[in-house]
Amino acid sequence: MSGEPVSNVGLLYSAAALIINGLVLLGVVSGRAAAPFNLLVGSMQVIFPTVALIQAAGDTDAILSASSVYLFGFTYLYVGLNALTGASGEGLGWFSLFVTTCAVVFSLLEFLSGGFVYAVLWLFWGALWFLFFLMLAIQTKGIDRFSGWFTLLLGIFTVGVPGFLELAGGFPDTPLTGSIALGVGLILLLVSWVLGRAKRPDDAAHPAAA
Template sequence: MENVGLLYVGAVLFLNGMMLLGKVDSKAAAVFNLFVGGLQVITPTYLIISSQGPSAAASNTILLASGLYLFGFTYLYVGIGILAGLDTTGVGYFSLFVAIAAVGYSVASFKILSNSPFGVIWLYWAFLWALYFVVFGLKEESLTRYTGWVTAIEGWVTGAIPAFLLLTGAWRNVYVSAIALAAFGVVVFAALYPLTGPPASRWRLTRTSPSPGS
């Protein structure tokens, strides 16, 4: 059931990325945030209620389910905030909480759940929600474009594609997947920054000849 939710996490991240890039109207995106936010609250609630007994499997299910609320509350907060015209500071500082929590869930994925790909994916999410803190909490609007691209890419890499592979039973070698995810994230997001980050970094990249005073 959580894999179905992950698929739509990918969808809403992609849509939110397009919103940050100015391709999608914010109110239109807000409605879909409410849909997915509701799903990401209902799903973990069902998983927790249906977990039986003090077994390790039940404990792991509850651990996994508890992390889903971080996403559900984020999307509900974003959707309601846009439609109500609220300041983004609250979402920004909640995103800081999510980013810190995501590091903990990454450690748990590696150490407790023995799921290294999702250990890496949680680090992706920690990075993304840290960007939300910087953009919405600290109001560093120069990073909006970079954050939009990272959001859209993560929608596919951490949401839609893993969910589809899990739903079809095509998720195979977890160690290779973890290494590939880690390498992809480091290379792509580092290369993306000078192309889409603050104007000064883009200017340095595109400067082809020295200025008269250099």
């Protein structure tokens, strides 16, 4: 699943989509404004893996890599269509639970095949999708800003950076780099939680009633 050209190009555009969607959750960008890019990236990440599947000729590694890209592609398409149509997010939330489960399986497959970094990254991506499940399907309150920061930071450091390094051919996948990825991910989780709990200026201007 790691190291495939389709996956690597997809990582770069996934990074941009995650950053923009993080800004949507933080209230910086509107959902409708982000919808066209979600639809473009989602379409790309459905078309490219489909072409890869056609050309796979039974190569199980290529098929598995393409199948993982679909998870991102369908998510972005779902987000974009929901924003344009004004549909509620429950369906996307339950789909996110399905993707969370798939992410855990992909993480295990990566680990068993010696892919230490991507085993870690899939766990954090699964955690992000689980947050979407909590927000949209379960309607958990008070985690929007935490989820927004986590989406934005994961987009930069666990999707964008690996994508560039993979394309540049300088992304060693070893137990050491896997440990570094785990440490970075935990730091991003903590930073996102702290930033998500921090009060905004408008909170001070409009204090809650006693």
